[in-house]
Amino acid sequence: MGRSQPLLGREAEKQRVGTLLGHARNGRGGALFLTGEPGIGKTTLLEATTSEPAGMRLLTADGFEAESTIPFAGVQRLFIPLREYVAALPELHQQAIQVAAGVTDGPPPDRFLVGLGVLGLLAAAAQVEPIVCVVDDAHLLDPESLDVLGLVSRRLGAEAVAVVMAARDTPHLETHVAGVPVLHLAGLEPEWAMRLLNASLPEAIDPVAAAQIVAATGGNPLALVDLAGELSVRRLTETSLADEPLPIGHHLEALYLRRIRHLSPDLQVWLLIAAADSTGNIDLIRAAGQSWGLPEDPVDEAEAAGLVVLEDAIRFRHPLVRSAAYNAAQGAQRRRAHRALAAAADQLGLAEVEAWHSAKGTLGTDPDVADRLERVAAAAGRRGGLSSRARLLAQSSALTPVGELRFARLVAAAEAALASGAAQLAKTYLDDVDEEVLDPVSRGRLIWTRASIAMFTADPALMEAGANMLSAAESFHGHDVNREQGALIKAFEYTLPAERLAQGATLSELGARMRKGAELDEGTAGTILRGLSAHVLLPYEHAVPSMRAAVDTILALDPPDLLTYGAISVALTTALWDAPARRECLERTAAAARDAGSLQLLDTALWIMSLAELSGGTPRRAHEYIEQVRELRRAIGYDAEHVINVALLAWSDAPRPQVEMISEGAASMGFGGVAAAGQAALAVRDLAEASYEDAYHRLKPLVDDPFLQVTPLELPDFIEAACRSQHADEAVVHVAHLEALASVNGSPWTSGVAQRSRALVEHDAEPHYLGGISTLERTDLDIELARAHLLYGEWLRRARRRRDAREHLHRALQLFERGQAPAFARRARIELQAIGDRSTSSGTPDTLDLTVQQLTVARLAAAGHTNAEIGATMFLSAHTVDYHLRKVFQKLGISSRRQLADRVGTLT
Numbered sequence: 001m002g003r004s005q006p007l008l009g010r011e012a013e014k015q016r017v018g019t020l021l022g023h024a025r026n027g028r029g030g031a032l033f034l035t036g037e038p039g040i041g042k043t044t045l046l047e048a049t050t051s052e053p054a055g056m057r058l059l060t061a062d063g064f065e066a067e068s069t070i071p072f073a074g075v076q077r078l079f080i081p082l083r084e085y086v087a088a089l090p091e092l093h094q095q096a097i098q099v100a101a102g103v104t105d106g107p108p109p110d111r112f113l114v115g116l117g118v119l120g121l122l123a124a125a126a127q128v129e130p131i132v133c134v135v136d137d138a139h140l141l142d143p144e145s146l147d148v149l150g151l152v153s154r155r156l157g158a159e160a161v162a163v164v165m166a167a168r169d170t171p172h173l174e175t176h177v178a179g180v181p182v183l184h185l186a187g188l189e190p191e192w193a194m195r196l197l198n199a200s201l202p203e204a205i206d207p208v209a210a211a212q213i214v215a216a217t218g219g220n221p222l223a224l225v226d227l228a229g230e231l232s233v234r235r236l237t238e239t240s241l242a243d244e245p246l247p248i249g250h251h252l253e254a255l256y257l258r259r260i261r262h263l264s265p266d267l268q269v270w271l272l273i274a275a276a277d278s279t280g281n282i283d284l285i286r287a288a289g290q291s292w293g294l295p296e297d298p299v300d301e302a303e304a305a306g307l308v309v310l311e312d313a314i315r316f317r318h319p320l321v322r323s324a325a326y327n328a329a330q331g332a333q334r335r336r337a338h339r340a341l342a343a344a345a346d347q348l349g350l351a352e353v354e355a356w357h358s359a360k361g362t363l364g365t366d367p368d369v370a371d372r373l374e375r376v377a378a379a380a381g382r383r384g385g386l387s388s389r390a391r392l393l394a395q396s397s398a399l400t401p402v403g404e405l406r407f408a409r410l411v412a413a414a415e416a417a418l419a420s421g422a423a424q425l426a427k428t429y430l431d432d433v434d435e436e437v438l439d440p441v442s443r444g445r446l447i448w449t450r451a452s453i454a455m456f457t458a459d460p461a462l463m464e465a466g467a468n469m470l471s472a473a474e475s476f477h478g479h480d481v482n483r484e485q486g487a488l489i490k491a492f493e494y495t496l497p498a499e500r501l502a503q504g505a506t507l508s509e510l511g512a513r514m515r516k517g518a519e520l521d522e523g524t525a526g527t528i529l530r531g532l533s534a535h536v537l538l539p540y541e542h543a544v545p546s547m548r549a550a551v552d553t554i555l556a557l558d559p560p561d562l563l564t565y566g567a568i569s570v571a572l573t574t575a576l577w578d579a580p581a582r583r584e585c586l587e588r589t590a591a592a593a594r595d596a597g598s599l600q601l602l603d604t605a606l607w608i609m610s611l612a613e614l615s616g617g618t619p620r621r622a623h624e625y626i627e628q629v630r631e632l633r634r635a636i637g638y639d640a641e642h643v644i645n646v647a648l649l650a651w652s653d654a655p656r657p658q659v660e661m662i663s664e665g666a667a668s669m670g671f672g673g674v675a676a677a678g679q680a681a682l683a684v685r686d687l688a689e690a691s692y693e694d695a696y697h698r699l700k701p702l703v704d705d706p707f708l709q710v711t712p713l714e715l716p717d718f719i720e721a722a723c724r725s726q727h728a729d730e731a732v733v734h735v736a737h738l739e740a741l742a743s744v745n746g747s748p749w750t751s752g753v754a755q756r757s758r759a760l761v762e763h764d765a766e767p768h769y770l771g772g773i774s775t776l777e778r779t780d781l782d783i784e785l786a787r788a789h790l791l792y793g794e795w796l797r798r799a800r801r802r803r804d805a806r807e808h809l810h811r812a813l814q815l816f817e818r819g820q821a822p823a824f825a826r827r828a829r830i831e832l833q834a835i836g837d838r839s840t841s842s843g844t845p846d847t848l849d850l851t852v853q854q855l856t857v858a859r860l861a862a863a864g865h866t867n868a869e870i871g872a873t874m875f876l877s878a879h880t881v882d883y884h885l886r887k888v889f890q891k892l893g894i895s896s897r898r899q900l901a902d903r904v905g906t907l908t
Contacts, residue, residue, distance in 0.1 A: 459670075515533035
């Protein structure tokens, strides 16, 4: 890499990198991110520790500014030597890597899907020999490459791979490499810095002056070496005693600038072109020099002057040298250099580089260059480079004359930025848009993006997001049917998190607008809109056929369409009390999102699945989905420790004040649904703890102000609370309501809880309990069934039928323990103790001696998933999954997946 500086006093840093390499050789992959100010010695540390790693294959790449908007450019250069292993990857990962590299056409891959492919590529190659990946100037990489390297670095486990990246201290890197261990390099210790200064001077310097110089430079090795080469001992001594600052930072750049201005004019021009290029592409720089009219290529002269290093590319001695060479020229000369590079890039067929330099070479607006940038942005989007697409479109907008097209391009940039996860950047773009000059479709896209930003960032404006999506639909009306219908579906979807706190449009207005939108097209979106509008507007018995048709349509969708429509299925399937269809729709949606690498949608789907499991599922599965959310967020560098399902906290014995505080906080942010779910879950816990009056008062406001599909699921709890707290007259009314729902939807779930509820209000309760249990046994609704057994067991105990009571209470306890419902399990134990049964457990193991990650792997393997499928779910390589499984087998004393299913399957 050719830019050496002394490594005096860097032993601790060298040892840390050496330890990383040693772990990788032994099959324990890891990563390290080196960061510091220019001249601090990052590159030297890379060279000293990784230039010839014994017994390891070395892969290297540098970041270049001119490639910073070419998606996956850095990753592509880094992993070209591993292309022979692409065939060993799953087909989806192969396609993602090839589309990202521009080798083949296909659906634009998400950057994290490319990251999983690269992780698999490294895992395959590392089985042949350990690998170390070295990336310098990472701050100049394209954002997609940074995201890929970040994911790979976070998910290395049992692979013989080490990743070492180095960059300047740059704030924008934090989001890309979050979660990767960081080694911040400061200046040298004073003792070593003084040694370096003395070793670089031709004669001794006064120790006091040397100490002052070391302090002023912060021990920066480059500053010390270059000061020693530039100034005499006398001048250094005088400077150290003066009030003026030492020439470091921009002062040091001024020293390089003076050195450059003493060079020949042709060499100064050549250095300017090389500095403007930044890629070090010798052919490109030579062609640009010829375009400028340089009589010859002075590259040897530049190397002799100690300003550049020639390897397979042209490298400046240090970034400050490049900066000085660039800043030595006037603005007009710099733009001319970029135009020369653009012309050269065009000759060499480098479309992205040509567009980048054309933009840099333009002063003011230029419609032709703006068009070219837009075409390059489109190409970036086809390769999955949403971050690059956003930046290119923003550049294109800046070069477009003021008017409709300029702001439409900025809206498109915001859409791409939001899709890449950069919500704040998207908001910044939209803030610069003059909405008044937009055409109706672009205005609708702007409104849509603003509403989506509010949802993404949990802004209180989410309370109006549904109403804003209705406004977007109005903008699309008469211009774009697909977008109009899509906006209407989103309007419903964005209303759900706010629930009763939604503002700007009533449910009736939303329903009427969706019904009107359904008439525009009879396809998938029209069928779903018809089902949603029926759910909002029609009596239940009239709504069920349309809702059922919408669910059947969603169930029949191919994976790409599930990415668009799958999440909305939860409202319709829940309204139909169809737990199997709900789980199938959501699991298929999550699988489609996972296969596409659409991690934002996967995150949403897993959240919905966790919430759904608390009604018609089990807290245990809700925990598992939340753990998958945490794994996902760890993979992409987000904080995973604050992932909270407040309703699950209530089910899981979390302190009540904590649940109350989180619920209130959610309400203050506009998440009325989260707040209501927390209160409803606390009411269920009140029931489990026999605090019936408390449960009644928690549920009463929710039942009196019903919300769509949510409130009917709360009726069985309200009925139990009302019956046990002297409000039986209210319970009777709602039992009849449940029975009416069951007669219409034909759901065993509705029928089972309706019969269980009827038993609570009837004197002759036994037939209803038995009917409810019999019905629920035909489902996999373990908690609902357990509660039926519990209530029947309690009724039997009070009827002094202890033997019969014991049977049902034991069955309830077994199901509660397996489903991870501790409060209800305690209630079942109390009932058993009341009849003299001192057993406190059903015998089902509640925990295993496994880490969270091992337990997740074990459960997925027990469910029949392959290592590759588990890896895709957990964002790990199949090799790491195999490593975790071997650990699981060792801990459990088993040797096969069949035995694993016996041990772990009972816990799922």
